[in-house]
Amino acid sequence: MTESTSTPTSNSASAPRRVAIAGASGRMGHMLIEAVRNAPDLRLAGALDIAGSPALGADAGAFLGFDSGVSIVSDLRAGLKDAQVLIDFTRPEGTLAHLAVCRELGVQAVIGTTGFSDAQKAEIAEIAKDIAIMMAPNMSVGVNVTFKLLEMAAKAMATGYDIEIIEAHHRHKVDAPSGTALKMGEVIADALGRDLKDCAVYAREGITGERDPSTIGFSAIRGGDIVGDHTVLFAGTGERIEITHKSSSRVTYAQGSLRAVRFLAGQRAGLFDMYDVLGLR
Incomplete structure (x- = not known):
């Protein structure tokens, strides 16, 4: 911004x-x-x-x-x-x-x-x-510190790692993915020198073919009274790193x-x- x-x-x-x-x-x-x-x-x-x-x-x-x-x-x-x-x-x-x-x-x-x-x-x-x-x-202060951690992680794992963003919110939320999940994607894409508009994948169904390693995937869960959970998965060969923030109160x-x-x-x-x-x- x-x-x-x-x-x-x-x-x-x-x-x-x-x-x-x-x-x-x-x-x-x-x-x-x-x-x-x-x-x-x-x-x-x-x-x-x-x-x-x-x-x-x-x-x-x-x-x-x-x-x-x-x-x-x-x-x-x-x-x-x-x-x-x-x-x-x-x-x-x-x-x-x-x-x-x-x-x-x-x-x-x-x-x-x-x-x-x-x-x-x-x-x-x-x-x-x-x-x-x-x-x-x-x-959230914690979420914004998480953004900074994601920027560091993305730069360090720019190749050889698939990136997926998973978010969960209460049943009343009207937009998906959440604004926080999209911001996470933007932070990661910027750190990698990409445009999120070009590399985001918001849905998978049927025969999708192999995963494009340059993409950033999003998954949204809606249910109950979940305040807000966000996990970014960096999945490599032989290891995966998960950076998670969970909100228990507004x-x-x-x-x-x-x-x-x-x-x-x-x-x-x-x-x-x-x-x-x-x-x-």
Whole structure:
């Protein structure tokens, strides 16, 4: 992801950053609201949900039994007017609508939404010329360290090893492969000097012939309440190496998001990822 060349903004060390949450009544929204509530340097300043949601008008902290003073709204300008940064784990179309208003109001954004098309990613990059955006398919610190390990492994095992990516998620996930699995593929392909579009194999059935050693295979499992498991298999002759990350709770995504919120405090504009946030570049 392209880094910004912009200069940092000045921030008050004492004033909490004002955060808005998109999808406030969902599972991830609840996790984020609770995380912001427990962070002394952050304050909930807005809560968004889709029109028609039964949660509209309710206090965003009601599920925790406390009064946050922030009502869940569908009006984007009303929900973002007091915020400095939006955290968004929704759907591509919704995220783009949110970003348009963020751009208008000068609100930064932390995006964990997955499933964007190339055209939508290009649109986000254009918006990032005016506001600071941190976008990553997975906010987990551990997953992003795993990306770095995969880059090292791919370079060391560039020949003689077949590469397969296996991911598993809960039954409610709507996109496949997961954004994290695709990012793993991109990291590996880049390390090998390949384009993932040219070497990815997403399905096998029937008489497929021998495996092309230049390909990167993907397999997706959906079932139960699996939060997120990802394994990359480097299969050679006489040995195989497996690099695995397993999530047991969404809390790791929430905590990574808060680190991103803090990182953006020093940025005027630009498109960043978790490598920037964690200093892994």
